Amino acid sequence: MRWGRFEADGRIKYGIVREDEVELVIGSPFAGYEPAADHRPLDSLRLLTPAEPRTFYAAGLNYLEHIREQARSRGREPDLPRQADIGYRANNALIAHGETIVIPRDSEGPVEYEAELVAVIGRRARNLTPEDALSCVLGFTIGNDVSERAWQRSDRTLWRAKNTDTFKPMGPWIETDVDLDALETVVRVNDRETIRFRTNDMLFSVRTFLSRMSRYLTLYPGDVVWMGTEGKSPALHPGDRVDIEITGIGMLSNPVAAEG
Amino acid sequence: MRWGRFEADGRIKYGIVREDEVELVIGSPFAGYEPAADHRPLDSLRLLTPAEPRTFYAAGLNYLEHIREQARSRGREPDLPRQADIGYRANNALIAHGETIVIPRDSEGPVEYEAELVAVIGRRARNLTPEDALSCVLGFTIGNDVSERAWQRSDRTLWRAKNTDTFKPMGPWIETDVDLDALETVVRVNDRETIRFRTNDMLFSVRTFLSRMSRYLTLYPGDVVWMGTEGKSPALHPGDRVDIEITGIGMLSNPVAAEG
The missing domain is CATH 2.30.30.370 (FAH)
Incomplete structure (x- = not known):
């Protein structure tokens, strides 16, 4: 459904x-x-965005090649997360399928996409085991964790790099019937395929994150958990369109524009 | 009011x-x-908590002696923030005045308070100048940024250290008539005063944060911005009570208990 x-x-x-x-x-x-x-x-x-989360969770680093690419771009050795420590994004930045990603005037760039599977929580939950962790999930949608890499390096937090208004497209809808192992994520920029990866090839699975998170915190209906991305994006430019398809879920498509 | x-x-x-x-x-x-x-x-x-923020902002390091103390406890040189980069906390952790801070069974501690001034946003705002930044503020309340220092050191993010359920007492109410320069923050643990500081002695002021934030993001009614804390807390233990008073605003009081 x-x-x-x-x-x-x-x-x-x-x-x-x-x-x-x-x-x-x-x-x-x-x-x-x-x-x-x-x-x-x-x-x-x-x-509209398919949920309005009370808390907006994001796994951040959760795919091998993406972690290596991010380390390489900083001239560092990759440092693999040792445990499923969840991070956060901010609701102000959410936009829906079809809405425009706006690059601020003073962005030095590059601005990049990050194609992510998003688990949408359907019921209040605490102390889930890995086995029953998916029982609190209503379904899955798609997120684009748009990132401004200059600010990601320069700022003490991810606030501008990740949470500038319009930097978090989410949608188009929530699919409740999902076989995680069958999913494939495909990204196209201006109809040209830029990456394709098995969606569930994560360092820490949805089950692992939800069970660990719910040991310390209560998950609420409408909360979203963005599961991280694989690989590296080309720089996005005004006029581009980014389409993120996750097979079996749908396609999240957003144009890119410069701030007026 | x-x-x-x-x-x-x-x-x-x-x-x-x-x-x-x-x-x-x-x-x-x-x-x-x-x-x-x-x-x-x-x-x-x-x-109840006086607001339910769409986004829960927190300045983090914003007072000199607190930054020095945090660096000392890690055996590092203090690294002063060079610009007002805002951070985040999570709504799941919010509790009201009088509700209980619960320390999880597996906490290694210490668990500490952080007494904070909280700006509560009253209207939608974008691109505020420092001069008119306070025009979007409905008023001020008090926050206790309870922190588990072992997890703050061990985890890749602040999720457990800062955002475990019950770790964010906020209240008791919103005071709309505030002279920031006249405020004093006083903390008492079990009625014994543990710190007293001028609330507005911040590295980056409320005006500076709000104007810089609103350059990139939209502030919404009910959003809260926690402004950071000064000094160092003693370790909190089950049975303690933490009272944070900000003169002219009120007192936020919460008991501490161990997870059952």
């Missing part, structure tokens, strides 16, 4: 996406819902 | 605190309100 969040008739509504049609519901997949007998063409609705 | 957020009759309501009485309102100071002609004794209501 695919859950989208939409603006319809000036209101925010959840709906079930079936090919080119959306069945809007009353309520949400997080708090409970009932059918509204309200069917709309998908392209008649504005897609 | 003092704005509190309360649970009253099983619902969440904002109210104006006047000495021992609360005038509950319809609406909120963020979205607009009207009087409800509903007055209650303060001690008849349960205080």
Whole structure:
């Protein structure tokens, strides 16, 4: 099942996406819902980010080649994480499928994409075992952890590098039926494929992260956990379009523009 | 004016605190309100955290002696931040005035308090100048940035060290009439004063942070910005009570317990 969040008739509504049609519901997949007998063409609705997290989690370094590339770009030896320590991103930066990534005027660049699997929490959870960790997940969506590498090196925190407004595209919807091992992530910039990798080839799995996190913190419905990315992105430029496809989930597509 | 957020009759309501009485309102100071002609004794209501931030910002290192102490405890030279780079904390960890800080069973400690001034954003804002930066602030409250120092050293991120459930007491309310230069922060553990400092003796001021942040990101009503702490805390132990007073704002008081 695919859950989208939409603006319809000036209101925010959840709906079930079936090919080119959306069945809007009353309520949400997080708090409970009932059918509204309200069917709309998908392209008649504005897609919003599929969740508004209370806390926005991000694994950061979680794929081997990406860790090596990041170390190489700093002239350092790669330092593999020894345990699943979660990080954070900021809600101000979230935008939906189709919205524009805006590069600030004073960015020195490069600005790069990071294609990520996103676990969307469906129910309140604490002290999950690795075995039952996925039971708190409503489904999966796609994230683009847009990163300004000059600021990532110069600043004491990741605030501008990762959390500038519009730097966190997420969507298009939440897919509840996912076989993690079957997923493949494919990125295209201006229709040219730039990377393809097995989505689940992570250092620390979704199960490992969620069980470890929930030992110390409560996961809430709508929280999102971005699982990290593989490889290296080319520099993005105004006018580009980045499409991140995860097979079985969908495609997150966003244009890039310069700040006016 | 003092704005509190309360649970009253099983619902969440904002109210104006006047000495021992609360005038509950319809609406909120963020979205607009009207009087409800509903007055209650303060001690008849349960205080909640005064805001639910969309994004939870934290300055981290922002007072000289605290930076020196933190460096000393790691056997390093103090490294002063060169610019106002904001950091983050996580909403899962927030608790209200009077609620219990719970130290996890596997904490190696020490667990310490950090007494912080908190700016609460009242309106959506972007591109503030330092001169008009405070115009987006509804008022100020108090935060306790509880920190587990062993995890702060061992983990790749601050997730457990700073964001374990219950590690972020915030409250008791939002004071809108504040003269920052007149404020003094006083901490008492079990009624014994452990530190006293001028609240506004920061490396980077509230104005500096808000104007720089809003160059790259949108501030939203209810967002909070924790401004950092001074000095060093003694180790906290189960059974302790930590009272953080900021003169002119109020007192945030929380007991400490061990995980059961």
